[in-house]
Amino acid sequence: MKRVVVRLAAVTLACLITAGVLAGGGRLIVFGTGLPVAGARSASSEDPSLPVAIPVQATPQAVAVAASPAQPAAAPAETAPAVRYSATPFRSGGRGYLGITSRAPGLSFAAPIPGTIEIRLYQFIEGEVRVGSNVPSLPFFPYVTIVSADARLTYRPGALGSVAELSVADGRVVVVGDPLFRLVDAGRSSWATFYDARAPYDVVVSLQTLGGRDLDPAVYFGGS
Numbered sequence: 001m002k003r004v005v006v007r008l009a010a011v012t013l014a015c016l017i018t019a020g021v022l023a024g025g026g027r028l029i030v031f032g033t034g035l036p037v038a039g040a041r042s043a044s045s046e047d048p049s050l051p052v053a054i055p056v057q058a059t060p061q062a063v064a065v066a067a068s069p070a071q072p073a074a075a076p077a078e079t080a081p082a083v084r085y086s087a088t089p090f091r092s093g094g095r096g097y098l099g100i101t102s103r104a105p106g107l108s109f110a111a112p113i114p115g116t117i118e119i120r121l122y123q124f125i126e127g128e129v130r131v132g133s134n135v136p137s138l139p140f141f142p143y144v145t146i147v148s149a150d151a152r153l154t155y156r157p158g159a160l161g162s163v164a165e166l167s168v169a170d171g172r173v174v175v176v177g178d179p180l181f182r183l184v185d186a187g188r189s190s191w192a193t194f195y196d197a198r199a200p201y202d203v204v205v206s207l208q209t210l211g212g213r214d215l216d217p218a219v220y221f222g223g224s
Contacts, residue, residue: 085202087221092195098217099189099201108167108182109155109203111174112220115148119170121160122190129194141190142166144180151215155180156189156204163187 084107088099120143123133139159144166146153157164163186167179174180183202191204207217 085221087218088201089216089218095206096214096216097191098205098221099191099199100203100205100221101200102183102186102202105186106182106184107202109180111146111176111178111180113146113148113151113153114175115146115153115173117168117170117172117174117180118145118147119143119166119168120145122194124190124193141193142181143190144168146174146180147210150210152208152210153217153220154206156191157181157183158187158189158202 084102084104086101086103088101090097090099120131121140122129122131122143123135123138123140124130125133125135125138139162142157142160142164144155144157160166163183164181165184166181168174168181187202189199189201189204191201192199205217205221207215207220209215
């Protein structure tokens with residue numbers, strides 16, 4: 001009887017050991033302890049058929065960055081228009097005049113008021129200013145006048161042809177903006193030949209009422 005009991009105990013112990021091995025996936029499980037068996041490896045290293053945990057690196061996520069609003073391009077600095085002439089008021093013989101000095105080649109003059117054109121050609125002969133003369137060897141100096149309903153605006157450029165080129169004819173009716181003449185080359189106004197050799201002006205302008213009273217021509221010439 002004692003032997004039977006011993007055999008039953010041995011069989012029971014063997015059954016328990018076998019069940020523990022099967023339940024532990026091939027590992028020897030020792031009941032009664034929570035410590036791993038020394039030298040035991042992980043299940044994945046013992047059995048290649050078991051899934052192996054592969055470390056996955058976190059994929060960097062694209063972070064949406066709000067675009068800064070485009071800065072408006074700086075407006076180009078405005079460039080002041082080139083000054084093409086200067087205007088200098090002066091007086092002579094008790095009357096007022098305006099001296100125009102050109103600062104650009106090919107300076108053109110247009111009618112600032114409407115009216116009828118009056119052209120007179122002068123020559124300087126033996127120290128005298130003469131109108132209506134015709135000495136081919138001497139330069140002709142034009143006076144270009146616009147006669148309006150209430151005023152006379154007169155321009156005195158330099159020698160005709162070599163310095164000044166007319167764009168209108170005597171007797172023509174002009175409106176504001178119509179071309180009068182242009183300076184084709186450097187040369188001083190007839191004023192320097194007739195009255196004052198020191199006058200540096202390219203054109204001398206006067207403005208008078210039809211009765212002969214002086215007006216200020218500078219209102220039509222701002223120096224632009």
